[in-house]
Amino acid sequence: MIKAIYRVLEGKVFLSSTVTERMICRSIGSDNYTDQSPIESLSDRELEVFELIGEGETTRQIADKLNLSPKTVETYRENIKHKLNLENATALIRHAIQWVLE
Structure with a gap:
């Protein structure tokens, strides 16, 4: 949580690993996201x-x-x-x- 706060304060975007994985799977058109x-x-x-x-x-x-x-x-x-x-x-x-x- 602290890392996320610092990242946002730096003007950057923070994404959880789950969201990152979901976005990558969506962008490559993969249906293999098992935790969906x-x-x-x-x-x-x-x-x-x-x-x-x-x-x-x-x-x-x-x-x-x-x-x-x-x-x-x-x-x-x-x-x-x-x-x-x-x-x-x-x-x-x-x-x-x-x-x-x-």
């Missing part, structure tokens, strides 16, 4: 929306923060529910909150 969870199937924007849901943001607040229409955010919510095999909005919110807390 269903959340890793989300696109970057879906993950961003998922995180904001977990932080308690409403659809309107997410739309405003990301400069999207509420309808677009609703589409992302539906895609996330489908990819994570979640039955309804309540399950989505519960899963997102749990993910943010971890």
Whole structure:
């Protein structure tokens, strides 16, 4: 954690080894990333929306923060529910909150 803080203070980017490995696998088109969870199937924007849901943001607040229409955010919510095999909005919110807390 200390290394990460110093790296950021130096104006550099810090990525955990897990994120680094994920990015490398994605960039070379490898499907061999064995620790992949269903959340890793989300696109970057879906993950961003998922995180904001977990932080308690409403659809309107997410739309405003990301400069999207509420309808677009609703589409992302539906895609996330489908990819994570979640039955309804309540399950989505519960899963997102749990993910943010971890």
